[in-house]
Amino acid sequence: MGTTETGPPEKEFLRFTRLNRTLHIVLVVSFLSLALTGMTLKFAYTGWASTLSRLFGGFESAGHIHRMAAFAMITIFIVHLVDVWRLRKREYGSWFRMLKSPDTMIFNRKDLQDLTGNLKWFLGRGPRPQYGRWTYWEKFDYFAVFWGMAVIGSTGLMLWFPEFFTLLLPGWVINVATIIHSDEALLAAGFIFTVHFFNTHLRPEKFPMDIVVFSGRMPLEEFKRDKPLEYEELVRTGTLEKHLVESYPPVVIRAIRAFGWTALTIGLSVVVWIIYAMIFAYR
Amino acid sequence: MTIGRQKKRISGAWMFALAALALLAPKVRAQENADCFNCHSDKSLTGTRRGKTVSVFVDEKKFAASVHGSLECVSCHADLAGAELPHADDLAPVDCGTCHDKEQTLHAQSLHGQAVARGDALAPRCVDCHGNHDILPVKDRRSPVSPLQVPFLCGKCHREGSPVQRQRAIHQDRILENFSESIHGEGLLKKGLIVAPNCASCHTAHFILPHTDPRSSISRHNIAATCTKCHAQIESVHRKVIRGELWEKQANVLPACVDCHQPHKIRKVFYDQGMADKDCMRCHERPDIRSSKDGRSLTVNADVVHNSRHAKIACSQCHSEVNASHIRACETITHKVDCSSCHAEVGQEFAKSTHGQLLAKQDPNAPTCKECHGTHGVLGRRDPASPTFPTNVPDLCARCHREGSRAAVRYTGDEHQIIERYTESIHGKGLLKSGLTVTAMCTNCHTAHSILPKSDTASSVYRANVPKTCGQCHHGIEESFEQSIHATMVGKTDKALPVCSDCHSAHTIQRADKDAFKLDIMTKCGRCHGDIAKTYFDTYHGKVSQLGYTKTAKCYDCHGSHDIRAISDPKSHLSRENVVATCQKCHPGATRRFAGYLTHATHHDPKKYPYLFWTFWGMTTLLIVTFVFGGLHTLLWLPRAFQMRRELKAREAAADRDQTPPVKPEDDQQPPEKNE
Numbered sequence: 001m002g003t004t005e006t007g008p009p010e011k012e013f014l015r016f017t018r019l020n021r022t023l024h025i026v027l028v029v030s031f032l033s034l035a036l037t038g039m040t041l042k043f044a045y046t047g048w049a050s051t052l053s054r055l056f057g058g059f060e061s062a063g064h065i066h067r068m069a070a071f072a073m074i075t076i077f078i079v080h081l082v083d084v085w086r087l088r089k090r091e092y093g094s095w096f097r098m099l100k101s102p103d104t105m106i107f108n109r110k111d112l113q114d115l116t117g118n119l120k121w122f123l124g125r126g127p128r129p130q131y132g133r134w135t136y137w138e139k140f141d142y143f144a145v146f147w148g149m150a151v152i153g154s155t156g157l158m159l160w161f162p163e164f165f166t167l168l169l170p171g172w173v174i175n176v177a178t179i180i181h182s183d184e185a186l187l188a189a190g191f192i193f194t195v196h197f198f199n200t201h202l203r204p205e206k207f208p209m210d211i212v213v214f215s216g217r218m219p220l221e222e223f224k225r226d227k228p229l230e231y232e233e234l235v236r237t238g239t240l241e242k243h244l245v246e247s248y249p250p251v252v253i254r255a256i257r258a259f260g261w262t263a264l265t266i267g268l269s270v271v272v273w274i275i276y277a278m279i280f281a282y283r
Numbered sequence: 284m285t286i287g288r289q290k291k292r293i294s295g296a297w298m299f300a301l302a303a304l305a306l307l308a309p310k311v312r313a314q315e316n317a318d319c320f321n322c323h324s325d326k327s328l329t330g331t332r333r334g335k336t337v338s339v340f341v342d343e344k345k346f347a348a349s350v351h352g353s354l355e356c357v358s359c360h361a362d363l364a365g366a367e368l369p370h371a372d373d374l375a376p377v378d379c380g381t382c383h384d385k386e387q388t389l390h391a392q393s394l395h396g397q398a399v400a401r402g403d404a405l406a407p408r409c410v411d412c413h414g415n416h417d418i419l420p421v422k423d424r425r426s427p428v429s430p431l432q433v434p435f436l437c438g439k440c441h442r443e444g445s446p447v448q449r450q451r452a453i454h455q456d457r458i459l460e461n462f463s464e465s466i467h468g469e470g471l472l473k474k475g476l477i478v479a480p481n482c483a484s485c486h487t488a489h490f491i492l493p494h495t496d497p498r499s500s501i502s503r504h505n506i507a508a509t510c511t512k513c514h515a516q517i518e519s520v521h522r523k524v525i526r527g528e529l530w531e532k533q534a535n536v537l538p539a540c541v542d543c544h545q546p547h548k549i550r551k552v553f554y555d556q557g558m559a560d561k562d563c564m565r566c567h568e569r570p571d572i573r574s575s576k577d578g579r580s581l582t583v584n585a586d587v588v589h590n591s592r593h594a595k596i597a598c599s600q601c602h603s604e605v606n607a608s609h610i611r612a613c614e615t616i617t618h619k620v621d622c623s624s625c626h627a628e629v630g631q632e633f634a635k636s637t638h639g640q641l642l643a644k645q646d647p648n649a650p651t652c653k654e655c656h657g658t659h660g661v662l663g664r665r666d667p668a669s670p671t672f673p674t675n676v677p678d679l680c681a682r683c684h685r686e687g688s689r690a691a692v693r694y695t696g697d698e699h700q701i702i703e704r705y706t707e708s709i710h711g712k713g714l715l716k717s718g719l720t721v722t723a724m725c726t727n728c729h730t731a732h733s734i735l736p737k738s739d740t741a742s743s744v745y746r747a748n749v750p751k752t753c754g755q756c757h758h759g760i761e762e763s764f765e766q767s768i769h770a771t772m773v774g775k776t777d778k779a780l781p782v783c784s785d786c787h788s789a790h791t792i793q794r795a796d797k798d799a800f801k802l803d804i805m806t807k808c809g810r811c812h813g814d815i816a817k818t819y820f821d822t823y824h825g826k827v828s829q830l831g832y833t834k835t836a837k838c839y840d841c842h843g844s845h846d847i848r849a850i851s852d853p854k855s856h857l858s859r860e861n862v863v864a865t866c867q868k869c870h871p872g873a874t875r876r877f878a879g880y881l882t883h884a885t886h887h888d889p890k891k892y893p894y895l896f897w898t899f900w901g902m903t904t905l906l907i908v909t910f911v912f913g914g915l916h917t918l919l920w921l922p923r924a925f926q927m928r929r930e931l932k933a934r935e936a937a938a939d940r941d942q943t944p945p946v947k948p949e950d951d952q953q954p955p956e957k958n959e
Contacts, residue, residue: 044826053830060834122919137916159823162880163872171879176898178823179886183902187909195913203920204928 011244012217019083023076024213025259027145030076032266033069035189037062039270042182043277070156077149102233103133105143111136132229137199141192148188155181190274193267201264209264214256215248318368319356331372345417379409389489405440405447412436428488431471433481434462461547478513485509485546501546510540562612563598587660600625622652632732635741648689655679671731673720677705680725696736704790721756728752728789744789747773749782763846766854779811795844801833808838818883841865841882 016024040053040062056062092098099106114136117129134142155177158165162174201209212218224231234240248256322328323341330339346352357364362375380387390396390409398406412428419426427436438459440447447453455461462468462482470479485501492499500509566572567583574581588594599605601620605612623630633639633652641649655671662669670679681702683690705711705725713722728744735742743752750770754761764770769780786807787793793800805828809816819825819838827835839847841857848855856865866873866880884892886899 040830041823041826044829045820050830053832059827059830059832119916119919122923128923163870163874163877166874166877166879169876171876172881172884172892172894175822175881175884175892176894178884179895179898180902183899183906187902187906190906191909191913194910195917198917198920204924205931207928 010247011220012247013220013223013240014216014243014245015212015218015223016216018216019079021214021216023080023083026072026076028259028263030069030072031188031192032263033065034073035185035270036266037066037069038182038185039189039273042186043273043281046273046277046281048273048276067160070153070160074149074153077145102229105134105139107136107139107143111139130228131226132233133227137195141196141199144188144191148184151184152181152188155184186274189267189270193271197264197267201260209257209260211253211256211260214259215253217245217247220244316356322369333373341416349416349418350420351416351418377410377415379413383409386489389487393489393491394493395489395491405451407440428483430477430479430481431475433483434459434468434472437482455547458547465547480513484512501541506540560598563602566611583659591660592663592666593659593661620653620658622656629732632730636730636732636734637736638732638734648683648693650683671726673722673724674714674718676724676726677702677711677715698789701790708790708792709794710792723756727755744784746782749784753783760845767843767845767847768849768852769847781811785810798831798833801837802828802831805838815883818885821885822882824882836869836882840868 036052037056040049040056040059043049044053053059053062056065088095088098092101098104102110110132114129114131117126118136120126121128158169158174158177159181166174200206200213218226231240234243320341320343323339324343326338326340328339329336331337351359359377359379359381360374361378361381363370378387387409391400395407399408414427421428423429424431426432439445441453442448442459443457448456463472467480470476471481487500490498490500492502494501494503494506496502497504499505564583564585567581568585570580570582572581573579593601599612601622601624602613602616603621603624604616604618609615621630623633634643638650642651657670662671664671664673666672667674669675682688684694685691685702686700706715710723713719714724730743733741733743735745737744737746739745740747742748750761750764754764764783769782772778772780786804787795793803795801805816805819816838820829824835824837828837843856846854846856848858850857852858853860855861862878863873863875866878870877881892881895884895886892886895889896
């Protein structure tokens with residue numbers, strides 16, 4: 001981003017495709033909507049909740065928003081799966097090669113090594129691990145979505161269509177689904193708004209946020225520092241140039257930052273609210 | 284049946300002879316009656332009378348029980364004395380006058396007797412009123428001439444539509460009807476006072492004559508004497524009309540009783556009442572008349588009295604103890620007006636009420652009748668101008684029961700601001716805003732005269748009596764409530780059971796279809812059903828309700844409101860038979876499995892809800908583990924991250940200084956290979 005007074009406009013590394021970025025934006029919006037509307041019910045016993053519920057236009061309207069967001073999330077999940085399918089076809093040709101490649105999302109030996117290496121680094125017992133395209137916490141976040149989609153999505157559908165599901169399942173399954181749906185959502189929201197926020201945005205060297213997932217671009221310096229293995233691989237294969245793009249103009253960056261700020265604020269507010277509800281109003 | 288005097292004497296002689304025989308030779312006489320009954324006890328025995336075949340059966344038992352049971356048959360059927368048996372048909376008519384010659388004479392002269400003499404087929408003879416073989420004493424209530432029976436006996440001929448009434452010149456109409464509504468008829472027929480006058484009391488029994496006949500008991504000359512047989516001191520009452528004694532002396536020049544008190548309609552007054560009131564008003568209409576004791580005005584506005592409910596009540600009926608012989612008739616009055624002399628029942632109720640008890644203790648705050656009803660201008664509670672008209676009652680009671688007023692300051696209970704709250708309640712709005720006079724107001728629940736505190740078992744607002752009190756209007760609800768577990772468990776449990784006011788309150792009753800009430804009712808249920816209410820709030824239904832929306836199921840949506848029954852009761856909304864239909868009210872596709880949803884689920888009870896308990900703890904464990912790892916990872920990272928930040932800043936600062944980005948790798952970036 002930005003230009004130096006002497007050289008030509010500095011190129012940036014393109015980490016995320018346009019589709020990925022779009023999907024993440026939709027994910028953020030739908031996730032926040034789901035969390036906010038869902039929490040009004042989960043923490044119905046707090047004053048917070050009823051205020052928020054009224055803000056959403058009542059529980060019915062909040063329910064509609066919740067289901068629309070759920071629909072959006074399921075849609076982007078499917079779109080992503082299709083995208084992965086096409087990526088495999090385009091770049092790897094087979095699942096095996098794709099999943100065994102250095103850029104794989106699947107946890108592998110390297111991730112275990114990175115984890116232990118990172119823990120050692122935390123404790124000052126070693127250097128910071130050299131990460132590739134995806135760090136192990138990024139992979140964790142990625143698969144958390146799969147887990148969440150399966151657990152929250154399936155139970156959510158049960159709560160959405162209880163009359164249908166009880167054609168086969170006993171009525172108490174709906175109660176069980178309620179607990180799973182709500183606690184898993186608590187886990188998802190809690191994890192995203194704390195651990196993911198810290199790992200990605202709030203950790204001091206990135207503070208206050210890392211906008212790469214929205215802009216798709218990261219400065220080459222940062223890329224070299226954060227993903228040295230990927231950088232070296234690109235340099236080695238001489239394909240780095242293909243991944244370098246122009247920076248966005250400042251106005252776009254500002255818009256992205258505004259969006260980011262909003263999402264962060266909402267997320268952190270939810271955390272405050274959850275903590276308040278758990279500590280002061282739990283029943 | 285005209286009887287000669289000679290024959291009477293003969294019959295007298297016969298009687299004597301028979302009596303002698305009865306004493307001397309009972310067997311012979313007995314045989315004689317027995318001889319008659321030999322044939323006449325046969326129910327199928329017939330004979331001829333004036334050419335017609337008639338039954339000549341005589342009930343021996345009834346005869347024996349009659350007043351004439353000790354007489355011989357031939358005492359009356361004199362023409363058969365000594366006759367050969369079986370005797371010929373067509374006996375001579377029995378002559379009652381043989382013994383009852385006085386009555387016989389009177390009857391003969393009466394209207395009835397004259398008609399008989401004329402051969403009027405409708406004319407009544409002795410037998411028509413008294414019967415024949417079964418004559419009972421007048422004092423026997425079964426006798427047709429006993430006082431209570433007389434109106435019916437006379438009415439046989441003198442009722443509307445009878446041949447007598449239609450074909451003979453009778454100048455009065457609706458005699459029986461009017462009589463039965465008159466004060467005399469009411470006394471006799473409704474109250475059963477046998478001393479109350481019946482037809483014969485005025486008309487006599489046998490000497491019945493038209494009022495135009497000067498000998499008649501109801502002629503102008505005689506009517507006063509007839510009335511004063513009972514109304515002995517009537518002259519003193521009527522002194523304002525005329526000197527009463529003149530009635531008996533000069534009845535022809537004075538109005539007769541019936542001129543004012545129409546015959547048969549007595550009490551259906553057309554005469555002017557309260558004529559004596561003018562005596563009172565002579566002084567009391569003066570605007571400056573004052574009590575010599577306390578100086579209060581004693582002026583009475585005649586118009587006010589005239590327009591009041593008591594318009595037709597004389598002053599002295601309330602202000603009793605007056606003495607008419609005094610010029611100031613009121614100077615003998617020693618007591619205040621006692622309304623209960625007429626309103627006796629109300630008076631008794633009032634005396635038992637809190638108001639009445641206070642009055643008995645001479646409490647200065649105790650309300651008396653006039654406090655609510657007023658005095659001379661008393662109006663009925665149906666008169667909108669009356670303070671006791673429904674829409675005025677809250678204000679009336681508020682005079683003392685408004686916060687800070689004399690009744691409210693001595694009240695120690697927990698109902699406060701009652702007037703204000705009532706006004707805002709659905710009843711208050713119905714009454715005062717919508718003007719529905721049938722809406723419940725103070726006296727509908729507390730009664731008008733039997734007001735008692737709710738602690739008194741006789742009070743209309745005593746717990747156990749509340750459903751009945753509310754049920755006066757909400758009858759259907761009372762009916763279903765009486766069948767509910769809340770009512771049917773009364774006496775079977777020592778747990779407190781609710782009545783109407785526990786959920787609806789007393790003075791702040793709200794419309795049950797308003798959100799505020801719908802939401803509040805759950806806390807009402809929760810006061811007793813605490814645990815079950817708590818677990819309800821753990822479910823979706825409960826959580827939405829908690830947010831302040833009324834669309835999801837609340838206690839009463841499933842359990843019913845007034846008709847709550849035990850779930851084991853087949854009539855319960857939640858019985859096995861009904862539960863699916865109950866769910867379907869909101870979830871049209873609900874099935875029996877759907878109804879298996881736990882509406883009061885809690886994940887805190889491993890015995891009752893093991894699935895929920897273990898699901899919850901499984902999820903909680905998952906959460907804790909994830910957050911512990913995520914949190915630890917983050918916390919451990921933090922110091923390093925700060926260090927990185929410092930180094931980055933330092934490098935940026937250096938770069939700014941040098942204008943060239945430093946490419947020298949840092950320490951932690953140097954050994955990239957050694958990851959293990």
